[in-house]
Amino acid sequence: MNLFDYIRPTSVSDAIAAWQPGAAYLGGGTNLVDLMKTGALRPGTVIDITRLPGVDRIETLPNGSTRIGTLVRNSDLAHDPDFAMAFPMVAEALASGASGQLRNAATLGGNLLQRTRCAYFQDPHSACNRRFPGAGCDARNGDSDNHAILGWSDACTATNPSDLCVPLMALDAVVETQGPQGKRDIALADFHHLPGAAPHQETALEPGELILAIRLPANATASRHNSRYLKVRERTSFAFALVSAAAALQLENGRISAACLALGGVAAKPWRVPAAEKLMLGQIPGADLFRRAAEVALEGAVPSGDNGFKIDLARRTAARALALAAAGTPAQMPALPASVFGESAHV
Amino acid sequence: MSYPISLTVNGLRRDVTLEDARVTLLDLLRERLALPGTKKGCDRGQCGACTVLIDGRRINSCLTLAVTLDGAEVITIEGLANGDMLHPVQAAFVEQDGFQCGYCTPGQIMSAVGLIAEGHAGTDPERIREGMSGNLCRCAAYHGITRAVSDATRRMAEDKTKASA
Ligand SMILES: Cc1cc2nc3c(=O)[nH]c(=O)nc-3n(C[C@H](O)[C@H](O)[C@H](O)COP(=O)(O)OP(=O)(O)OC[C@H]3O[C@@H](n4cnc5c(N)ncnc54)[C@H](O)[C@@H]3O)c2cc1C
Ligand code: SF4
Ligand code: FES
Ligand code: FES
Numbered sequence A: 001m002n003l004f005d006y007i008r009p010t011s012v013s014d015a016i017a018a019w020q021p022g023a024a025y026l027g028g029g030t031n032l033v034d035l036m037k038t039g040a041l042r043p044g045t046v047i048d049i050t051r052l053p054g055v056d057r058i059e060t061l062p063n064g065s066t067r068i069g070t071l072v073r074n075s076d077l078a079h080d081p082d083f084a085m086a087f088p089m090v091a092e093a094l095a096s097g098a099s100g101q102l103r104n105a106a107t108l109g110g111n112l113l114q115r116t117r118c119a120y121f122q123d124p125h126s127a128c129n130r131r132f133p134g135a136g137c138d139a140r141n142g143d144s145d146n147h148a149i150l151g152w153s154d155a156c157t158a159t160n161p162s163d164l165c166v167p168l169m170a171l172d173a174v175v176e177t178q179g180p181q182g183k184r185d186i187a188l189a190d191f192h193h194l195p196g197a198a199p200h201q202e203t204a205l206e207p208g209e210l211i212l213a214i215r216l217p218a219n220a221t222a223s224r225h226n227s228r229y230l231k232v233r234e235r236t237s238f239a240f241a242l243v244s245a246a247a248a249l250q251l252e253n254g255r256i257s258a259a260c261l262a263l264g265g266v267a268a269k270p271w272r273v274p275a276a277e278k279l280m281l282g283q284i285p286g287a288d289l290f291r292r293a294a295e296v297a298l299e300g301a302v303p304s305g306d307n308g309f310k311i312d313l314a315r316r317t318a319a320r321a322l323a324l325a326a327a328g329t330p331a332q333m334p335a336l337p338a339s340v341f342g343e344s345a346h347v
Numbered sequence B: 001m002s003y004p005i006s007l008t009v010n011g012l013r014r015d016v017t018l019e020d021a022r023v024t025l026l027d028l029l030r031e032r033l034a035l036p037g038t039k040k041g042c043d044r045g046q047c048g049a050c051t052v053l054i055d056g057r058r059i060n061s062c063l064t065l066a067v068t069l070d071g072a073e074v075i076t077i078e079g080l081a082n083g084d085m086l087h088p089v090q091a092a093f094v095e096q097d098g099f100q101c102g103y104c105t106p107g108q109i110m111s112a113v114g115l116i117a118e119g120h121a122g123t124d125p126e127r128i129r130e131g132m133s134g135n136l137c138r139c140a141a142y143h144g145i146t147r148a149v150s151d152a153t154r155r156m157a158e159d160k161t162k163a164s165a
Helices: A012-018 A031-036 A074-078 A081-088 A089-096 A098-105 A108-112 A165-170 A274-278 A287-297 A309-327 B025-032 B088-095 B105-120 B127-133 B142-164
Strands: A005-007 A022-026 A045-048 A058-060 A068-071 A172-178 A182-187 A212-218 A227-232 A243-252 A255-264 B003-009 B012-018 B051-056 B057-060 B074-075
Touching: A005 A012, A012 A045, A012 A172, A012 A212, A022 A031, A045 A227, A058 B142, A068 A081, A074 A089, A074 A309, A081 A089, A089 A165, A089 A227, A089 A243, A098 B057, A098 B105, A108 A212, A165 A227, A165 A243, A165 A255, A243 A309, A243 B074, A255 A274, A255 A287, A255 A309, A274 A287, A287 A309, A287 B088, B051 B105, B057 B105, B088 B142, B105 B127, B105 B142, B127 B142
Parallel strands: A005 A045, A022 A045, B003 B074
Antiparallel strands: A058 A068, A068 A212, A172 A182, A172 A212, A227 A243, A243 A255, B003 B012, B051 B057, B051 B074
């Protein structure tokens, strides 16, 4: 780990004022400290934001939307009874990520900004355009089985590893930020960038901009009785997604009146295809319909390496997540969150 | 630049000056505070051997910078027993064969104490296994570990009822 200065501001404005090129904000540290250990990240200053006031609460705003401060820990959000009832697939996604210890430390903003798990990104001795613009990409001729099948470029084929972001994308979440230029809102859909020719420009954040909170719109609770997150991984627990899907439906008189579907593990951002959702409107839920929706959601998917298997896997995961959502949100968090195993998975 | 911090470890106040900010809580415990019970496995959050409680919550001490913990309360495996009286989770690990080589055991036990306090698993073996998945055991003593956590959960709930009766 490189030497760095450590500071702990006590107000949001002090934190932003303390930022300078090469500085990093520190939340739970479970991603930043890890990558500082490998040498992939070498911040000159670490700005500890964990004691900033006013950004550690879950609140309902007058317009009915829900605002979650960046310092709310992943475990506390997943187990907040009111939140879990209103947004069950967000709670399930959180509970399916990492481990009990990591979820206790991980913050909301840190989860959104966690970096790709591409092994070459983490290893400073490998060539990586995302870490070092113009260096090349060792994944192209290396281990690529967990890389992107959608939205990738020749410059970078990495995926976004966050579980949390997938249901947030499906529910039209908004990121509230404050930076040297003041406050603004960024739709989660616009937050993570696809790599294009500049994979190092990972998000819409400007230098020094701080995430204050995430907001979920009031109508995002309307699908709470029919929503699920499903995550396929190499082992049942404590593993990143190969592919995942968040599905939320509203049913009226046996027909679908609203549908949201987002996919994880397939691209550098959570993937959402409006045409796949539209196709389900007014229809009667069923395996065939969900297969067709999944087909459309994966349109344009191309392997970026040894990962052709992910295309069919993602289709099936999306169709299964929709079927699980149609069957109804479980009354209790499943013993194995977001797992294809377990009692509630057979529909 | 040096950083003076003050924290409570196993009930004792410790004032330490860190020469630089890179020191993790794990290294502080093992190398500065003579508390080697907390183990280093992966040093990257992947194995759970370094689990301790900070302000009552289980976390990975290998990913926690010590400098962030000014004013915090830390409990390690050395702080669980009451004199010669083992903590119920420690006793259950002994009774249920919850280990073989013992390297992962301090982390397993601290994680179990944290899990029981969280209260989401109860005595359901599936929920216990899920809740303990952040702790790997190279000897694969998982069967005994699950039984030990379940037993300790039951015993601690009984003790609580007795105490309030
Ligand atoms: C072994 C292991 C397994 C994991 N498994 C999963 C998994 O299955 N699913 C999953 O989704 N995740 C998984 N994770 C990732 C974990 O969820 C993230 O590390 C965690 O959410 C990051 O949160 P943090 O608060 O610790 O972030 P930090 O490490 O503190 O920060 C991460 C990044 O965000 C920046 N940052 C933090 N807060 C702010 C803010 N408010 N404004 C601006 N910048 C900010 C930091 O500068 C840094 O660049 C795993 C991690 C590990 C180590
Ligand atoms: S895939 Fe992206 S993150 Fe991985 S080595 Fe290539 S450029 Fe870097
Ligand atoms: S040593 Fe901390 S998790 Fe492995
Ligand atoms: S008892 Fe040997 S690693 Fe768990």
